[in-house]
Amino acid sequence: MTExxxxxxxxxxxxxxxxxxxxxxxxxxxxxxxxxxGLDSLDMLMVGIYLGDVYGVSEDDLKAxxxxxxxxxxEYMCQHKTKEPKTIKExxxxxx
Amino acid sequence: xxxxxxxxxxxxxxxxxxxxISYPQRVHWFADTYARKDTGLVYAPHKLAEKVLNKTLLVxxxxxxxxxxxxxxxxxxxxxxxxxxxxxxxxxxxxYKMLPLTLTQVYAGRIAQACGAEDMVITDASACASSLxxxxxxxxxxxxxxxxxxxxxxVEDAVSNPVLKFFGESKAVLTKEQEEQGVLPSAFDQINFxxxxxxGAVFAxxxxxxxxxxxxxxxxxxxxxxxxxxxxxxxxxxxxxxxKAAHGAMSxxxxxxxxxxxxKTHGTGTKSNNTAERNALKTLFDxxxxxxxxxxxxGHTMGASGLLETCLLLDNIKDCLITPIKNRTQRDSVFxxxxxxxxxxxxxxxxxxxxxxxxxxxxxxxxx
Numbered sequence: 162m163t164e165x166x167x168x169x170x171x172x173x174x175x176x177x178x179x180x181x182x183x184x185x186x187x188x189x190x191x192x193x194x195x196x197x198x199g200l201d202s203l204d205m206l207m208v209g210i211y212l213g214d215v216y217g218v219s220e221d222d223l224k225a226x227x228x229x230x231x232x233x234x235x236e237y238m239c240q241h242k243t244k245e246p247k248t249i250k251e252x253x254x255x256x257x
Numbered sequence: 258x259x260x261x262x263x264x265x266x267x268x269x270x271x272x273x274x275x276x277x278i279s280y281p282q283r284v285h286w287f288a289d290t291y292a293r294k295d296t297g298l299v300y301a302p303h304k305l306a307e308k309v310l311n312k313t314l315l316v317x318x319x320x321x322x323x324x325x326x327x328x329x330x331x332x333x334x335x336x337x338x339x340x341x342x343x344x345x346x347x348x349x350x351x352x353y354k355m356l357p358l359t360l361t362q363v364y365a366g367r368i369a370q371a372c373g374a375e376d377m378v379i380t381d382a383s384a385c386a387s388s389l390x391x392x393x394x395x396x397x398x399x400x401x402x403x404x405x406x407x408x409x410x411x412v413e414d415a416v417s418n419p420v421l422k423f424f425g426e427s428k429a430v431l432t433k434e435q436e437e438q439g440v441l442p443s444a445f446d447q448i449n450f451x452x453x454x455x456x457g458a459v460f461a462x463x464x465x466x467x468x469x470x471x472x473x474x475x476x477x478x479x480x481x482x483x484x485x486x487x488x489x490x491x492x493x494x495x496x497x498x499x500x501k502a503a504h505g506a507m508s509x510x511x512x513x514x515x516x517x518x519x520x521k522t523h524g525t526g527t528k529s530n531n532t533a534e535r536n537a538l539k540t541l542f543d544x545x546x547x548x549x550x551x552x553x554x555x556g557h558t559m560g561a562s563g564l565l566e567t568c569l570l571l572d573n574i575k576d577c578l579i580t581p582i583k584n585r586t587q588r589d590s591v592f593x594x595x596x597x598x599x600x601x602x603x604x605x606x607x608x609x610x611x612x613x614x615x616x617x618x619x620x621x622x623x624x625x
Contacts, residue, residue: 181310201370
Protein backbone atom coordinates (compact mmCIF):
# COMPACT_ATOMS: atom_id res chain seq x y z
CA MET A 162 0.00 0.00 0.00
CA THR A 163 1.15 3.56 -0.62
CA GLU A 164 1.81 6.00 2.20
CA UNK A 165 -1.45 7.75 1.41
CA UNK A 166 -3.33 4.45 1.61
CA UNK A 167 -1.73 3.66 4.96
CA UNK A 168 -2.93 7.03 6.29
CA UNK A 169 -6.46 6.25 5.13
CA UNK A 170 -6.16 2.78 6.69
CA UNK A 171 -5.01 4.05 10.09
CA UNK A 172 -7.82 6.63 10.19
CA UNK A 173 -10.37 3.93 9.31
CA UNK A 174 -8.99 1.69 12.05
CA UNK A 175 -9.20 4.52 14.57
CA UNK A 176 -12.84 4.94 13.59
CA UNK A 177 -13.54 1.25 14.16
CA UNK A 178 -11.47 0.79 17.28
CA UNK A 179 -12.40 3.95 19.17
CA UNK A 180 -15.85 4.93 17.94
CA UNK A 181 -16.44 7.49 20.68
CA UNK A 182 -13.18 9.40 20.45
CA UNK A 183 -12.55 9.06 16.74
CA UNK A 184 -14.05 12.41 15.79
CA UNK A 185 -11.21 14.12 17.60
CA UNK A 186 -8.53 12.21 15.70
CA UNK A 187 -7.29 13.07 12.24
CA UNK A 188 -3.98 11.51 11.28
CA UNK A 189 -2.52 13.46 8.36
CA UNK A 190 0.94 11.97 7.97
CA UNK A 191 2.82 8.77 8.76
CA UNK A 192 5.26 10.97 10.63
CA UNK A 193 2.57 12.21 13.02
CA UNK A 194 3.57 11.59 16.60
CA UNK A 195 1.19 9.08 18.19
CA UNK A 196 1.11 11.12 21.38
CA UNK A 197 -0.25 14.09 19.43
CA UNK A 198 -3.04 12.24 17.63
CA GLY A 199 -5.56 12.62 20.47
CA LEU A 200 -5.55 8.88 21.12
CA ASP A 201 -5.00 7.98 24.76
CA SER A 202 -3.09 4.89 25.88
CA LEU A 203 -6.22 2.70 25.92
CA ASP A 204 -7.20 3.92 22.46
CA MET A 205 -3.68 3.05 21.33
CA LEU A 206 -4.08 -0.43 22.81
CA MET A 207 -7.22 -0.96 20.75
CA VAL A 208 -5.72 0.48 17.58
CA GLY A 209 -2.66 -1.74 18.04
CA ILE A 210 -4.76 -4.87 18.43
CA TYR A 211 -6.90 -4.03 15.38
CA LEU A 212 -3.77 -3.35 13.34
CA GLY A 213 -2.23 -6.55 14.66
CA ASP A 214 -5.22 -8.43 13.34
CA VAL A 215 -4.85 -6.84 9.93
CA TYR A 216 -1.19 -7.93 9.71
CA GLY A 217 -1.53 -11.22 11.60
CA VAL A 218 0.83 -10.17 14.39
CA SER A 219 0.90 -12.45 17.44
CA GLU A 220 -0.35 -11.21 20.81
CA ASP A 221 3.11 -11.60 22.31
CA ASP A 222 4.61 -9.41 19.62
CA LEU A 223 1.80 -6.88 20.06
CA LYS A 224 2.63 -6.59 23.76
CA ALA A 225 6.15 -5.53 22.85
CA UNK A 226 5.22 -2.70 20.47
CA UNK A 227 7.37 0.39 20.81
CA UNK A 228 6.46 3.13 18.41
CA UNK A 229 6.54 6.89 18.57
CA UNK A 230 5.13 7.72 15.16
CA UNK A 231 2.46 6.20 12.95
CA UNK A 232 5.20 5.15 10.53
CA UNK A 233 7.02 3.21 13.27
CA UNK A 234 3.75 1.50 14.13
CA UNK A 235 3.37 0.25 10.55
CA GLU A 236 7.07 -0.70 10.40
CA TYR A 237 6.67 -2.80 13.54
CA MET A 238 3.63 -4.54 12.04
CA CYS A 239 5.57 -5.28 8.87
CA GLN A 240 8.48 -6.73 10.84
CA HIS A 241 6.19 -9.17 12.68
CA LYS A 242 3.48 -9.77 10.08
CA THR A 243 2.21 -13.17 9.06
CA LYS A 244 0.04 -11.65 6.31
CA GLU A 245 -0.13 -8.40 4.40
CA PRO A 246 -3.29 -6.96 2.87
CA LYS A 247 -2.90 -5.54 -0.60
CA THR A 248 -5.69 -2.99 -0.40
CA ILE A 249 -7.52 -0.93 2.24
CA LYS A 250 -10.67 -2.87 1.47
CA GLU A 251 -8.93 -6.20 2.06
CA UNK A 252 -7.41 -4.90 5.29
CA UNK A 253 -10.71 -3.69 6.69
CA UNK A 254 -12.63 -6.78 5.64
CA UNK A 255 -10.57 -8.86 8.03
CA UNK A 256 -11.63 -6.81 11.04
CA UNK A 257 -15.17 -5.68 10.16
CA UNK B 258 -34.23 21.54 41.21
CA UNK B 259 -32.93 18.55 39.29
CA UNK B 260 -33.98 18.36 35.67
CA UNK B 261 -33.78 15.44 33.26
CA UNK B 262 -32.60 17.33 30.20
CA UNK B 263 -31.57 14.66 27.69
CA UNK B 264 -32.14 10.96 27.33
CA UNK B 265 -31.50 8.34 24.70
CA UNK B 266 -32.87 4.82 25.01
CA UNK B 267 -32.24 1.53 23.24
CA UNK B 268 -34.61 -1.41 23.55
CA UNK B 269 -36.49 -3.60 21.16
CA UNK B 270 -39.85 -5.33 20.99
CA UNK B 271 -38.45 -7.78 18.42
CA UNK B 272 -37.72 -11.24 19.72
CA UNK B 273 -35.48 -14.08 18.73
CA UNK B 274 -35.39 -17.67 19.96
CA UNK B 275 -31.94 -18.74 21.05
CA UNK B 276 -31.77 -22.50 20.72
CA UNK B 277 -28.12 -23.42 21.16
CA ILE B 278 -27.91 -22.71 24.89
CA SER B 279 -28.52 -24.87 27.96
CA TYR B 280 -31.98 -23.37 28.48
CA PRO B 281 -33.44 -22.35 25.09
CA GLN B 282 -35.43 -19.15 25.47
CA ARG B 283 -36.80 -16.18 23.57
CA VAL B 284 -34.92 -12.90 23.95
CA HIS B 285 -35.24 -9.29 22.90
CA TRP B 286 -31.94 -8.42 21.32
CA PHE B 287 -30.00 -6.42 18.80
CA ALA B 288 -28.26 -9.04 16.69
CA ASP B 289 -25.73 -6.45 15.50
CA THR B 290 -24.23 -6.21 19.01
CA TYR B 291 -22.83 -9.69 18.42
CA ALA B 292 -21.80 -9.07 14.81
CA ARG B 293 -18.03 -9.44 14.27
CA LYS B 294 -17.76 -11.14 17.67
CA ASP B 295 -15.54 -13.84 16.20
CA THR B 296 -12.86 -11.26 15.43
CA GLY B 297 -12.34 -10.91 19.20
CA LEU B 298 -12.39 -7.16 18.65
CA VAL B 299 -15.87 -6.32 19.85
CA TYR B 300 -17.43 -6.56 23.26
CA ALA B 301 -21.23 -6.85 23.16
CA PRO B 302 -22.00 -4.63 26.20
CA HIS B 303 -19.96 -1.84 24.64
CA LYS B 304 -21.76 -2.23 21.32
CA LEU B 305 -25.05 -2.02 23.19
CA ALA B 306 -23.92 1.11 25.03
CA GLU B 307 -22.92 2.73 21.75
CA LYS B 308 -26.59 2.63 20.71
CA VAL B 309 -27.34 5.37 23.24
CA LEU B 310 -24.04 7.26 23.04
CA ASN B 311 -24.73 10.01 20.56
CA LYS B 312 -21.40 11.54 19.53
CA THR B 313 -22.89 14.99 18.94
CA LEU B 314 -24.45 15.00 22.40
CA LEU B 315 -21.19 13.83 23.98
CA VAL B 316 -19.26 16.69 22.39
CA UNK B 317 -21.99 19.13 23.38
CA UNK B 318 -21.86 17.91 26.98
CA UNK B 319 -18.11 18.30 27.01
CA UNK B 320 -18.52 21.97 26.10
CA UNK B 321 -21.31 22.82 28.54
CA UNK B 322 -19.05 23.38 31.54
CA UNK B 323 -20.06 22.97 35.17
CA UNK B 324 -19.22 20.43 37.85
CA UNK B 325 -20.06 17.09 36.28
CA UNK B 326 -20.29 13.51 37.52
CA UNK B 327 -20.71 10.33 35.52
CA UNK B 328 -22.38 7.16 36.75
CA UNK B 329 -22.26 3.79 35.00
CA UNK B 330 -25.14 1.66 36.25
CA UNK B 331 -23.93 -1.74 35.15
CA UNK B 332 -26.48 -3.95 36.87
CA UNK B 333 -25.32 -7.49 37.49
CA UNK B 334 -22.61 -7.24 34.94
CA UNK B 335 -19.15 -7.25 36.38
CA UNK B 336 -17.73 -6.49 32.99
CA UNK B 337 -14.29 -7.77 33.85
CA UNK B 338 -13.32 -11.39 33.83
CA UNK B 339 -16.49 -12.65 32.29
CA UNK B 340 -16.49 -15.98 30.58
CA UNK B 341 -19.03 -15.56 27.84
CA UNK B 342 -19.10 -19.23 26.90
CA UNK B 343 -21.98 -21.57 27.73
CA UNK B 344 -21.14 -25.21 28.41
CA UNK B 345 -20.35 -25.55 24.71
CA UNK B 346 -19.30 -22.87 22.23
CA UNK B 347 -22.48 -21.42 20.79
CA UNK B 348 -23.86 -18.49 18.83
CA UNK B 349 -23.29 -16.09 21.75
CA UNK B 350 -19.83 -17.22 22.81
CA UNK B 351 -16.81 -15.14 22.04
CA UNK B 352 -13.38 -14.30 23.31
CA TYR B 353 -12.58 -10.64 23.59
CA LYS B 354 -8.96 -9.73 23.06
CA MET B 355 -8.87 -6.60 25.20
CA LEU B 356 -10.04 -7.69 28.64
CA PRO B 357 -8.62 -4.61 30.44
CA LEU B 358 -11.09 -2.52 28.50
CA THR B 359 -13.98 -4.55 29.91
CA LEU B 360 -13.22 -3.49 33.49
CA THR B 361 -16.34 -1.66 34.64
CA GLN B 362 -14.49 1.27 36.14
CA VAL B 363 -12.17 1.58 33.13
CA TYR B 364 -15.14 1.69 30.78
CA ALA B 365 -16.88 4.22 33.00
CA GLY B 366 -13.77 6.38 32.99
CA ARG B 367 -13.57 6.30 29.21
CA ILE B 368 -17.20 7.33 28.73
CA ALA B 369 -16.86 10.00 31.42
CA GLN B 370 -13.89 11.39 29.52
CA ALA B 371 -15.86 11.38 26.27
CA CYS B 372 -18.64 13.49 27.81
CA GLY B 373 -16.48 15.80 29.88
CA ALA B 374 -17.44 14.42 33.28
CA GLU B 375 -14.21 15.25 35.02
CA ASP B 376 -15.32 15.69 38.61
CA MET B 377 -16.57 12.26 39.67
CA VAL B 378 -16.88 8.78 38.17
CA ILE B 379 -19.09 6.20 39.87
CA THR B 380 -20.00 2.63 38.99
CA ASP B 381 -22.93 0.72 40.39
CA ALA B 382 -23.76 -2.98 40.49
CA SER B 383 -27.11 -3.08 42.26
CA ALA B 384 -28.39 -5.81 39.97
CA CYS B 385 -31.76 -5.10 38.35
CA ALA B 386 -32.29 -2.05 40.58
CA SER B 387 -29.05 -0.46 39.41
CA SER B 388 -30.29 2.36 37.19
CA LEU B 389 -33.02 3.44 39.64
CA UNK B 390 -30.78 2.96 42.64
CA UNK B 391 -28.36 5.52 41.20
CA UNK B 392 -31.16 8.11 41.15
CA UNK B 393 -30.48 8.36 44.89
CA UNK B 394 -26.83 9.10 44.05
CA UNK B 395 -27.93 11.69 41.49
CA UNK B 396 -30.10 13.38 44.11
CA UNK B 397 -27.28 13.38 46.67
CA UNK B 398 -24.72 14.77 44.23
CA UNK B 399 -26.94 17.77 43.52
CA UNK B 400 -28.28 18.28 47.04
CA UNK B 401 -25.16 17.65 49.11
CA UNK B 402 -22.23 18.18 46.79
CA UNK B 403 -23.38 21.01 44.53
CA UNK B 404 -22.90 19.24 41.22
CA UNK B 405 -24.27 21.02 38.15
CA UNK B 406 -24.71 17.92 36.07
CA UNK B 407 -24.86 14.15 36.56
CA UNK B 408 -24.75 11.88 33.54
CA UNK B 409 -26.01 8.32 33.84
CA UNK B 410 -25.32 5.46 31.46
CA UNK B 411 -27.24 2.31 32.34
CA VAL B 412 -26.39 -0.72 30.28
CA GLU B 413 -26.31 -4.45 30.67
CA ASP B 414 -26.00 -7.04 27.97
CA ALA B 415 -28.56 -9.33 29.51
CA VAL B 416 -28.56 -11.51 26.41
CA SER B 417 -25.29 -13.18 27.30
CA ASN B 418 -24.54 -16.78 28.13
CA PRO B 419 -24.00 -16.27 31.87
CA VAL B 420 -27.26 -14.36 32.31
CA LEU B 421 -29.39 -16.67 30.15
CA LYS B 422 -27.98 -19.72 31.89
CA PHE B 423 -28.50 -18.33 35.39
CA PHE B 424 -32.08 -17.27 34.74
CA GLY B 425 -32.89 -20.40 32.74
CA GLU B 426 -31.50 -22.65 35.45
CA SER B 427 -33.41 -20.85 38.18
CA LYS B 428 -36.60 -20.96 36.04
CA ALA B 429 -37.01 -17.21 36.45
CA VAL B 430 -37.57 -16.60 32.73
CA LEU B 431 -40.17 -18.02 30.40
CA THR B 432 -38.67 -21.05 28.73
CA LYS B 433 -39.28 -22.35 25.22
CA GLU B 434 -41.27 -25.18 26.81
CA GLN B 435 -43.62 -22.75 28.61
CA GLU B 436 -44.00 -20.74 25.43
CA GLU B 437 -45.04 -23.91 23.56
CA GLN B 438 -47.67 -24.46 26.25
CA GLY B 439 -49.12 -21.06 25.39
CA VAL B 440 -47.83 -18.95 28.28
CA LEU B 441 -47.28 -15.33 27.30
CA PRO B 442 -45.19 -12.78 29.24
CA SER B 443 -47.36 -10.61 31.47
CA ALA B 444 -47.61 -9.24 35.01
CA PHE B 445 -50.23 -9.07 37.75
CA ASP B 446 -52.37 -11.54 35.81
CA GLN B 447 -53.88 -14.91 36.70
CA ILE B 448 -53.16 -16.59 33.36
CA ASN B 449 -50.04 -15.09 31.79
CA PHE B 450 -46.84 -14.40 33.65
CA UNK B 451 -43.11 -13.93 33.50
CA UNK B 452 -40.64 -12.28 31.19
CA UNK B 453 -37.97 -12.83 28.61
CA UNK B 454 -34.50 -11.37 28.88
CA UNK B 455 -33.81 -8.25 26.83
CA UNK B 456 -30.92 -6.04 25.84
CA GLY B 457 -31.34 -2.42 26.77
CA ALA B 458 -29.49 0.78 27.54
CA VAL B 459 -30.26 4.34 28.52
CA PHE B 460 -28.15 7.49 28.61
CA ALA B 461 -29.62 10.29 30.73
CA UNK B 462 -28.43 13.76 31.62
CA UNK B 463 -29.55 15.51 34.80
CA UNK B 464 -28.81 19.22 35.24
CA UNK B 465 -29.60 21.98 37.69
CA UNK B 466 -31.60 25.09 36.77
CA UNK B 467 -28.46 26.93 35.71
CA UNK B 468 -27.79 24.50 32.86
CA UNK B 469 -31.16 22.89 32.09
CA UNK B 470 -32.64 23.83 28.73
CA UNK B 471 -35.89 22.29 27.47
CA UNK B 472 -36.00 19.60 30.17
CA UNK B 473 -38.26 16.56 29.93
CA UNK B 474 -39.02 16.16 33.62
CA UNK B 475 -37.85 16.91 37.14
CA UNK B 476 -36.37 14.33 39.46
CA UNK B 477 -38.09 15.08 42.75
CA UNK B 478 -36.41 12.42 44.84
CA UNK B 479 -35.24 8.84 45.10
CA UNK B 480 -34.60 6.26 47.74
CA UNK B 481 -33.28 2.72 48.03
CA UNK B 482 -33.93 0.23 50.79
CA UNK B 483 -33.56 -3.38 51.83
CA UNK B 484 -36.05 -5.58 53.64
CA UNK B 485 -35.86 -8.07 56.48
CA UNK B 486 -35.08 -11.17 54.54
CA UNK B 487 -33.63 -14.62 54.99
CA UNK B 488 -32.89 -14.99 51.31
CA UNK B 489 -30.89 -12.40 49.40
CA UNK B 490 -32.44 -13.37 46.08
CA UNK B 491 -35.99 -13.67 47.37
CA UNK B 492 -38.76 -11.16 47.96
CA UNK B 493 -40.98 -10.83 51.02
CA UNK B 494 -44.65 -11.42 50.23
CA UNK B 495 -45.71 -8.26 52.05
CA UNK B 496 -43.54 -6.13 49.76
CA UNK B 497 -41.65 -4.53 52.61
CA UNK B 498 -38.70 -3.55 50.40
CA UNK B 499 -40.89 -1.81 47.83
CA UNK B 500 -42.82 -0.07 50.62
CA LYS B 501 -39.69 1.24 52.31
CA ALA B 502 -38.22 2.46 49.02
CA ALA B 503 -41.44 4.18 47.92
CA HIS B 504 -42.00 5.74 51.37
CA GLY B 505 -38.45 7.06 51.34
CA ALA B 506 -38.77 8.52 47.85
CA MET B 507 -42.13 10.17 48.63
CA SER B 508 -40.82 11.53 51.91
CA UNK B 509 -37.72 13.10 50.36
CA UNK B 510 -39.85 14.44 47.49
CA UNK B 511 -42.44 15.82 49.93
CA UNK B 512 -45.12 14.04 47.96
CA UNK B 513 -48.11 12.15 49.37
CA UNK B 514 -49.35 8.90 47.80
CA UNK B 515 -52.45 10.72 46.51
CA UNK B 516 -50.29 13.03 44.41
CA UNK B 517 -48.80 10.16 42.39
CA UNK B 518 -50.55 9.90 39.03
CA UNK B 519 -48.94 6.79 37.60
CA UNK B 520 -46.65 4.01 38.73
CA LYS B 521 -44.07 2.23 36.67
CA THR B 522 -43.82 -1.10 38.41
CA HIS B 523 -40.82 -3.39 38.47
CA GLY B 524 -43.37 -5.78 36.99
CA THR B 525 -41.38 -8.87 36.12
CA GLY B 526 -44.56 -10.91 36.27
CA THR B 527 -42.98 -13.68 38.33
CA LYS B 528 -45.14 -15.13 41.05
CA SER B 529 -42.98 -13.68 43.82
CA ASN B 530 -42.79 -10.19 42.31
CA ASN B 531 -46.51 -10.13 41.49
CA THR B 532 -47.28 -10.88 45.14
CA ALA B 533 -44.70 -8.57 46.69
CA GLU B 534 -45.32 -5.57 44.46
CA ARG B 535 -49.11 -5.92 44.46
CA ASN B 536 -49.16 -6.08 48.27
CA ALA B 537 -46.78 -3.14 48.53
CA LEU B 538 -48.93 -0.99 46.25
CA LYS B 539 -52.05 -1.98 48.16
CA THR B 540 -50.41 -0.94 51.43
CA LEU B 541 -49.07 2.31 50.00
CA PHE B 542 -52.04 3.43 47.93
CA ASP B 543 -54.96 1.28 49.06
CA UNK B 544 -56.69 0.70 45.71
CA UNK B 545 -56.17 4.22 44.43
CA UNK B 546 -53.37 3.89 41.91
CA UNK B 547 -52.73 3.30 38.22
CA UNK B 548 -49.77 1.14 37.25
CA UNK B 549 -48.11 -0.31 34.21
CA UNK B 550 -45.11 -2.44 33.28
CA UNK B 551 -42.83 -2.53 30.24
CA UNK B 552 -40.87 -5.76 30.65
CA UNK B 553 -43.38 -7.79 28.67
CA UNK B 554 -42.75 -5.60 25.62
CA UNK B 555 -38.99 -5.09 25.68
CA GLY B 556 -37.86 -7.90 27.93
CA HIS B 557 -36.13 -7.56 31.25
CA THR B 558 -33.15 -5.35 30.51
CA MET B 559 -31.81 -5.99 34.00
CA GLY B 560 -29.59 -3.18 35.30
CA ALA B 561 -30.84 -0.77 32.65
CA SER B 562 -34.51 -1.52 33.24
CA GLY B 563 -35.55 0.94 35.97
CA LEU B 564 -34.45 4.16 34.29
CA LEU B 565 -34.97 2.87 30.74
CA GLU B 566 -38.61 2.00 31.47
CA THR B 567 -39.07 5.35 33.23
CA CYS B 568 -37.93 7.08 30.03
CA LEU B 569 -40.36 4.95 28.02
CA LEU B 570 -43.10 6.14 30.37
CA LEU B 571 -41.99 9.75 29.80
CA ASP B 572 -42.31 9.08 26.05
CA ASN B 573 -45.82 7.71 26.70
CA ILE B 574 -46.74 10.83 28.67
CA LYS B 575 -45.60 13.04 25.78
CA ASP B 576 -47.85 10.97 23.52
CA CYS B 577 -50.71 11.23 26.09
CA LEU B 578 -51.11 7.45 25.89
CA ILE B 579 -49.83 5.00 28.49
CA THR B 580 -48.80 1.59 27.22
CA PRO B 581 -50.70 -1.19 28.99
CA ILE B 582 -49.26 -4.34 30.51
CA LYS B 583 -48.97 -6.69 27.56
CA ASN B 584 -50.93 -9.96 27.46
CA ARG B 585 -52.87 -9.13 30.59
CA THR B 586 -56.20 -10.96 30.56
CA GLN B 587 -57.69 -9.44 33.71
CA ARG B 588 -59.39 -6.06 33.88
CA ASP B 589 -59.33 -3.95 37.04
CA SER B 590 -59.02 -0.35 38.07
CA VAL B 591 -55.36 -0.38 39.04
CA PHE B 592 -53.17 -2.34 36.61
CA UNK B 593 -53.54 -1.17 33.02
CA UNK B 594 -54.65 -3.82 30.53
CA UNK B 595 -55.65 -1.41 27.75
CA UNK B 596 -54.02 1.78 26.44
CA UNK B 597 -54.75 4.64 28.81
CA UNK B 598 -55.28 8.18 27.54
CA UNK B 599 -53.89 10.83 29.83
CA UNK B 600 -53.60 14.59 29.69
CA UNK B 601 -51.32 17.12 31.31
CA UNK B 602 -48.35 16.84 33.64
CA UNK B 603 -47.91 13.62 35.57
CA UNK B 604 -46.12 12.66 38.77
CA UNK B 605 -44.51 9.28 38.28
CA UNK B 606 -43.37 6.73 40.84
CA UNK B 607 -40.86 4.30 39.37
CA UNK B 608 -40.02 1.09 41.18
CA UNK B 609 -37.29 -1.49 40.75
CA UNK B 610 -35.99 -4.49 42.64
CA UNK B 611 -32.65 -6.20 42.43
CA UNK B 612 -31.17 -9.45 43.62
CA UNK B 613 -29.17 -9.00 46.78
CA UNK B 614 -32.13 -7.44 48.56
CA UNK B 615 -32.28 -3.99 47.03
CA UNK B 616 -35.41 -2.01 46.28
CA UNK B 617 -35.38 1.39 44.63
CA UNK B 618 -37.92 4.10 43.97
CA UNK B 619 -37.71 7.42 42.18
CA UNK B 620 -40.26 10.17 41.65
CA UNK B 621 -40.35 12.29 38.52
CA UNK B 622 -42.64 15.15 37.64
CA UNK B 623 -43.38 16.28 34.09
CA UNK B 624 -44.66 19.60 35.46
CA UNK B 625 -41.66 21.86 34.80
